[in-house]
Amino acid sequence: MFDDLLDANARYADDFQLAKLQPQAARQFALVTCIDSRIEPLAALGLVPGDAKILRNAGGRVTDDVLRSVAIAVAGLGVTRVAVMHHTDCAMAASTEALRAELAQTARGELGDVELHAIADPDVSLLADVEILRSSPLVPADLEVTGWRYDVTTGRITTVVGAPNRAED
Amino acid sequence: MFDDLLDANARYADDFQLAKLQPQAARQFALVTCIDSRIEPLAALGLVPGDAKILRNAGGRVTDDVLRSVAIAVAGLGVTRVAVMHHTDCAMAASTEALRAELAQTARGELGDVELHAIADPDVSLLADVEILRSSPLVPADLEVTGWRYDVTTGRITTVVGAPNRAED
Numbered sequence: 489m490f491d492d493l494l495d496a497n498a499r500y501a502d503d504f505q506l507a508k509l510q511p512q513a514a515r516q517f518a519l520v521t522c523i524d525s526r527i528e529p530l531a532a533l534g535l536v537p538g539d540a541k542i543l544r545n546a547g548g549r550v551t552d553d554v555l556r557s558v559a560i561a562v563a564g565l566g567v568t569r570v571a572v573m574h575h576t577d578c579a580m581a582a583s584t585e586a587l588r589a590e591l592a593q594t595a596r597g598e599l600g601d602v603e604l605h606a607i608a609d610p611d612v613s614l615l616a617d618v619e620i621l622r623s624s625p626l627v628p629a630d631l632e633v634t635g636w637r638y639d640v641t642t643g644r645i646t647t648v649v650g651a652p653n654r655a656e657d
Numbered sequence: 658m659f660d661d662l663l664d665a666n667a668r669y670a671d672d673f674q675l676a677k678l679q680p681q682a683a684r685q686f687a688l689v690t691c692i693d694s695r696i697e698p699l700a701a702l703g704l705v706p707g708d709a710k711i712l713r714n715a716g717g718r719v720t721d722d723v724l725r726s727v728a729i730a731v732a733g734l735g736v737t738r739v740a741v742m743h744h745t746d747c748a749m750a751a752s753t754e755a756l757r758a759e760l761a762q763t764a765r766g767e768l769g770d771v772e773l774h775a776i777a778d779p780d781v782s783l784l785a786d787v788e789i790l791r792s793s794p795l796v797p798a799d800l801e802v803t804g805w806r807y808d809v810t811t812g813r814i815t816t817v818v819g820a821p822n823r824a825e826d
Contacts, residue, residue, distance in 0.1 A: 489738050489801045489820065493686065496703025497814045504812035509695040511748060517662065523687070523710040523726055525734075526678040528699070534665025541692040544713045546726035553722035556771060557692055557715035560756070563763045564748050565694075569658050579680060579733050587729070594732045597794025602725060625766025632658045643673035645666045651658065 506537050512566040515539040518558060520621075521573040522548040522580070526640045533645075541567055547580035548573055549605040550617035559626035569632040572617050572649075574610060576639050581607045610637065611648060618649045675706050681735040684708040687727060689786075690742040691717040691749070695809045702814075710736055716749035717742055718774040719786035728795035738801040741786050741818075743779060745808045750776045779806065780817060787818045 518541040519529050529535070529542045541561040543554055550572060561567040580587070584606045591599055607613040618635040621627065635649025687710040688698050698704070698711045710730040712723055719741060730736040749756070753775045760768055776782040787804040790796065804818025 490740060490803050490816075492684075493702045493704075493740070494814060494816070497701055497812075500701050500703065501811055501813035506695055506697070506812065507810050509809070511693065511695065511746065513694050515661075518692070523712050523730060524680065525682050525707050525710055526675060526680065528675070528706045530697070532666055532669050533662045534669065535662075537697045538694050541694055542713050543692050544711050545722050546729040551722045552771075553714050553720045556773060559760050559764065559771075560715045560748060560773075561692060563760045571659060571662070577680065579729060591728050591732045591795065594797045595728065595795050596798045599795065602721075602728075602795060604725060604729075626760065626764050626768065626771060628763045629765045634659050640678070641676050642670055643666075643675065644670035645663060647659075647663070 509538040513540050513561065516566055516568045517541075518543060518561045518567045518570045519573060520548050520550060520554055520558070520570060521638070522546065522575055522578060524575060524578065524640070527575060527638060532638065532643060541565060547578060547605055547607055548575070549580070549613070550620045551605060555621065555624050555626050558621065559624075562627055562631060570621065571634050571636050572614065572621065573636040573638050573645065574607070574614050575637060576641065578607060580605065581610060583608065614648050622652070678707040682709050682730065685735055685737045686710075687712060687730045687736045687739045688742060689717050689719060689723055689727070689739060690807070691715065691744055691747060693744060693747065693809070696744060696807060701807065701812060710734060716747060716774055716776055717744070718749070718782070719789045720774060724790065724793050724795050727790065728793075731796055731800060739790065740803050740805050741783065741790065742805040742807050742814065743776070743783050744806060745810065747776060749774065750779060752777070783817050791821070
């Protein structure tokens with residue numbers, strides 16, 4: 489089931505170029521984004537391996553797992569700035585009821601009380617996620633956090649949630 | 658704080674090549690891996706944008722958020738096989754106590770009861786993560802799941818947890 493991927497990896501390893509990279513994020517940057525297969529996080533931002541920590545889940549939502557991962561990236565891996573990047577045409581931009589019905593088609597068991605983090609309103613969800621990260625006790629108060637939307641048909645990023653007015657903090 | 662990245666994105670969008678990609682994973686594959694900046698998930702597996710869903714958190718651990726994201730990838734986005742890929746020299750391969758002490762240095766508030774998902778033993782943690790995913794009620798019983806380790810100094814992937822013996826299921 490996985491031989492095609494492992495065969496490709498053998499060829500990759502035979503010509504491996506990244507042996508000297510360090511674990512620190514060279515550009516002090518972390519990106520929280522969606523699992524969507526149309527997004528190439530590094531290329532879309534002019535980054536190369538070694539530059540940034542990339543966090544991805546369905547929707548690019550700021551869940552407890554993302555807070556954990558960002559906290560670790562900040563505490564030990566040199567990250568000082570984070571972008572939460574949602575995108576157009578996202579599968580999570582649906583009602584919780586519709587997503588639950590879809591999952592029930594393939595799940596082997598009961599869905600129970602799983603939190604799906606559906607995106608009811610793109611702007612509202614993105615602002616909420618940025619605020620959750622900015623106010624988390626797990627990260628420093630001076631962590632820079634922005635909210636972006638990526639357009640899957642143009643590759644262009646728009647800033648939806650900019651820097652807070654520090655004078656009001 | 659983010660102008661360097663947005664400027665690079667403007668250049669990327671001016672020469673955007675991916676406008677025709679579909680949301681389905683063309684290779685029916687999802688990868689769960691770490692946020693580590695040394696890993697380039699697509700290139701390491703011979704994949705291109707459009708091929709696969711990429712999930713990333715600290716350690717590549719199978720958390721509730723990963724189960725949610727895999728379930729969505731399977732139900733709506735064409736995924737039938739998943740690899741959980743941990744890696745050598747991982748920052749999560751530490752004791753929970755050491756990680757908590759490190760996070761406490763930069764956290765603005767109390768860590769509370771945050772679950773850090775430290776990796777005490779690499780093989781044990783990887784097997785546990787594969788089993789959590791294989792047995793989750795949120796995914797189908799026939800989802801193919803494997804456990805890999807990626808060596809950051811060679812680029813080579815080793816299969817640590819292979820296919821289960823279906824006759825014993």
